[in-house]
Amino acid sequence: MCTSVLISASGRNRPLQATGNHSTRKARLAILLSGRGSNMVALVQAVQHGVLSGLAEVAVVFSNKPDAPGLETAAALGCLTASLSSQGRKRAEFDAEVVELLRQYQPDYVVLAGYMRILSPTFIRAFAGRILNIHPADTHQHQGLHAYEWAFENQLPETKITVHLVDEGLDTGPILAQHPVDLQGAGTLAEVEQRGLAVEHFLYADTLARLIRGELPRRTPETAGTAVVSVHTPEPLLPSATGSSPHGEAAGG
Numbered sequence: 001m002c003t004s005v006l007i008s009a010s011g012r013n014r015p016l017q018a019t020g021n022h023s024t025r026k027a028r029l030a031i032l033l034s035g036r037g038s039n040m041v042a043l044v045q046a047v048q049h050g051v052l053s054g055l056a057e058v059a060v061v062f063s064n065k066p067d068a069p070g071l072e073t074a075a076a077l078g079c080l081t082a083s084l085s086s087q088g089r090k091r092a093e094f095d096a097e098v099v100e101l102l103r104q105y106q107p108d109y110v111v112l113a114g115y116m117r118i119l120s121p122t123f124i125r126a127f128a129g130r131i132l133n134i135h136p137a138d139t140h141q142h143q144g145l146h147a148y149e150w151a152f153e154n155q156l157p158e159t160k161i162t163v164h165l166v167d168e169g170l171d172t173g174p175i176l177a178q179h180p181v182d183l184q185g186a187g188t189l190a191e192v193e194q195r196g197l198a199v200e201h202f203l204y205a206d207t208l209a210r211l212i213r214g215e216l217p218r219r220t221p222e223t224a225g226t227a228v229v230s231v232h233t234p235e236p237l238l239p240s241a242t243g244s245s246p247h248g249e250a251a252g253g
């Protein structure tokens with residue numbers, strides 16, 4: 001099932017111009033998820049009364065799984081939601097439909113928050129340089145699924161949450177921000193994940209806020225290489241909204 005709403009002229013047609021530290025309108029976010037959506041919750045809360053307030057608005061929360069718990073949570077938070085089932089669909093064909101759907105919401109940024117799909121070039125090119133992902137490890141050290149399991153099984157004393165732009169590789173896009181997570185003494189995978197998610201929840205919103213304010217150098221996946229743009233240590237923004245479902249990872253980057 002797909003729910004879609006056409007937006008008015010107040011949307012993305014107007015330029016998102018930086019004037020000093022301010023832009024003329026709020027950046028429109030399309031948040032994509034496939035599961036519980038704890039990062040989506042943190043982002044929506046940041047938009048409603050946190051670091052993204054006045055800077056961004058949630059244009060839509062989209063899922064490739066119509067029954068994703070995160071969709072219901074998003075609706076309860078007052079967000080427009082949309083879904084298209086990816087089950088049994090060919091990647092490029094499905095992504096072309098998602099691109100068409102998302103374009104109706106005129107997003108400035110596509111924010112992957114546990115979106116369990118590898119994105120096709122069709123999708124990446126449609127929103128080139130404007131797709132963000134959060135990865136529960138340093139993407140130079142670990143790519144793909146199960147990053148918390150990897151950290152736990154290898155008894156790492158620390159992992160690094162990474163926010164990066166998405167390019168056509170798997171977790172190879174330019175890094176926008178990283179923040180360490182102390183894993184010493186974490187005796188279970190659940191503890192590792194809980195500590196990591198607490199960092200994810202403030203880092204994603206904080207990084208987006210700095211990107212929108214123009215505080216991060218402008219980079220595109222094509223030109224950026226993989227250098228870390230900045231490492232920031234903000235105070236946690238919100239109480240973490242962790243869920244108990246298994247860890248999911250945005251396969252798109």
Ligand code: GRF
Nearest residue numbers: 037038039114134248249250
């Ligand atoms: C997070 O660990 C995120 O880093 C990864 O997928 C997970 C999504 O969790 N990409 P949630 O759905 O946001 O709770």
